[in-house]
Amino acid sequence: MKSFSKFLSRLKDILGENKVFTQPKDLIAYSFDSSAAIGVPLAVVFPERKEEVVDVLKLIAEYKIPLVPRGAGTATTGSAVSHTQGLILSFERMNRILELNLEERIVVVQPGVLNGELKNYLKKFGLFYPPDPASYNYSTIGGNVATGAGGPRGLKYGTTKDYVLALEVGLPGGKIFWTGPLTLKGVVGYNLTPLFVGSEGTLGVFTEIVLKVVPLPETRVLLLSYHEKEEEPLEIISELLKALITPASAEFIDKTTLLALSKNKQIELHDKKVKSLLFLELDGTVESVKKELKKVEELYQMKGIFYHKADTEEKIESLWEIRRAVSPSVRVLGERKISDDVVLPRRNMKEFLKKIRKLEEEKGIYVCCFGHAGDGNFHVNLLFSSEKEEEAKSLRKAILKEVLNLKGTLSGEHGIGYVKRSFVAWELTPLQLELMRGLKKVFDPENLLNPEIKIPF
């Protein structure tokens, strides 16, 4: 405790009082993220320049104080929380867009820039940063990179990993380096950049981020279709991909999620036979969208599928509102919730859905299974009353086992953090784990960066 107080006073000396918060009310405010995990930190610091981050990294190494980098704290896994009474390093005040280079199509940002702010900024130049987590208006690029965030556009545009050109990274002790050159290509040394994408603050602290950006598509159109056969949307996605059409997004709403949406009055179903929905967005040039749309509409007509079409920005956004209402709406099905974001190989999605429905019926617990079906990413939410807690936990395990049986993975975009760490060894082999622990040691040998999360030690 003595060294704690010495550490804090050194911290204040270096950063100045107004960048170091130690009041209980502030510590409480930074003791949670969007998960149920809670951990009260020793202090929260708000550096404003990378030199200050380096100073903090020196100090934590000297005092062996664990550190958790933090963006907006929207993580759903407890990865933005200090579980070992450490320091929270918040990037809230490092939130500037530093440089846009139009001929290289790269943008350089500080980690605390919000994804939505960047999107708005780029729009003025006809450019576009595709990764679009639902939290984009309030999550940071630093957090997005550290979690490998994805979103509906993943199907056509990939996820955060596909847009990170290089990272400047600080390590405990204050060493700082770039993960790669700022050129569009390069094979000198090993390719370190992608190792940090999805590393959840356990390998290094990003101090600057270089992203690739792409031209905004000319136009887009959104179809919302209604299906009597629950698995039909999954079949349609496969058919389109086989027909060499790549939708920008293909979002699936299953039977149970649809029940939640209609109970919550987000959607009114006149036809009681409807069991699922598909949000299908096409984008590109005016002509290519027209052509693809024609094929999709022909398919829908052939199959007798009813759908709405939105072709103005306003109508499109109002349909997407329904999709965005899913997360809050599922709450109507039960006071307690357990959520996962699993990924299946596309070919196994139908079988997974069938298993889910069977398990749901057996256990009498609501299982929502919606999400980015285009790239195989299902958000599985269990909704139940508190007395069903134990049953729900065991159902969840059964579902995760099923994911692995079907050659899936336990997280597609939310990460592992604290709350899912105990399942990691179900998926990864002892050899994979041993190698990953080896990697962690290369960058953070004393386990000071976000300890207790990501990889089971």
Place this chain on the structure above:
Amino acid sequence: MKSFSKFLSRLKDILGENKVFTQPKDLIAYSFDSSAAIGVPLAVVFPERKEEVVDVLKLIAEYKIPLVPRGAGTATTGSAVSHTQGLILSFERMNRILELNLEERIVVVQPGVLNGELKNYLKKFGLFYPPDPASYNYSTIGGNVATGAGGPRGLKYGTTKDYVLALEVGLPGGKIFWTGPLTLKGVVGYNLTPLFVGSEGTLGVFTEIVLKVVPLPETRVLLLSYHEKEEEPLEIISELLKALITPASAEFIDKTTLLALSKNKQIELHDKKVKSLLFLELDGTVESVKKELKKVEELYQMKGIFYHKADTEEKIESLWEIRRAVSPSVRVLGERKISDDVVLPRRNMKEFLKKIRKLEEEKGIYVCCFGHAGDGNFHVNLLFSSEKEEEAKSLRKAILKEVLNLKGTLSGEHGIGYVKRSFVAWELTPLQLELMRGLKKVFDPENLLNPEIKIPF
């Protein structure tokens, strides 16, 4: 030597005589790649199944015999050669396409499949594996992944790293693992896959490769333009990118390379004022290509640029023949050649070219500077007579220093291998090198995999 012969006899026991070559004539055949580096191996083995690769990996660990994995041996850096009297593990007989999944758009291959074979196979399904090293008809996917191979299409489509979904990797001792799940997304554990792309056989041996593929573009058109101002093509590329047009390829032929092409009768220049060429390919849907073409032609007309247009497969390929004739043609400028493949940030390409021309004039040594200008990748070839060897070597160093001054990188796609290893520490900081050595130790602690290359130890 005794343990060598014991090792060899164990090898033959395990694999059978016909998969182990030890005759001098065979060893000589495998003692070089496409660089000047030479090294005679102890033996060459030709496994036919991954279990045999694992057996070999067990044996080399037991006998501490260094191993060099090898595809087609087209590497230009000495990375496919044994520099320490070790074993060559050739993937020539592991050359099958194992599975194509159309709804996931992934293809599973053995490492010895030729890039060109894969391209032909995919074409039948309307699909396309974009990375296109000039060697695509005779280099292997395993070698392409291990070098991070690129090509003209890099500008729009990226390089090999953008298409590797997962790798099965064997380590000395025979341990074998997948670098990630076979799903399109996933953030469980660390993202190991990209670490192996460009690792030049120093971190692990690939036994199976899963690649992403994309739909073939509907159509393409190629413009070959002639420029009186040498740097004009570089300006045009920047202008197009700023105007939100992304050509599929933008290949630059500088003044000195043009001299070589015309001396070698690959091209006949009626207009002696022409100083450089640009090969600009547009691809996509019929309409989008039409639209982009219109903009490009307007730009060319406005600038008074003369050009040829090819819009049938036949004409396009015959124009590309000129581009492909570059590498052999530059030889007419001198009996000796030193080649590099450096990358500059796009914004610094013009300045680099100016420096090159100045150095060329000062030293009286031909410097060709052509290549994938779209993504900043210049192939710099020095051509000279043998008595100028020393001057050429010092000129090369001056050029590499200039690349680093202008924030470039020393290799964009060919790799480091043996012949460029001494320059790596010019580019990478001691910290970067230390971290990379740490990574190497995680996977290959005894330095048995392709020792003596890639990272200076």
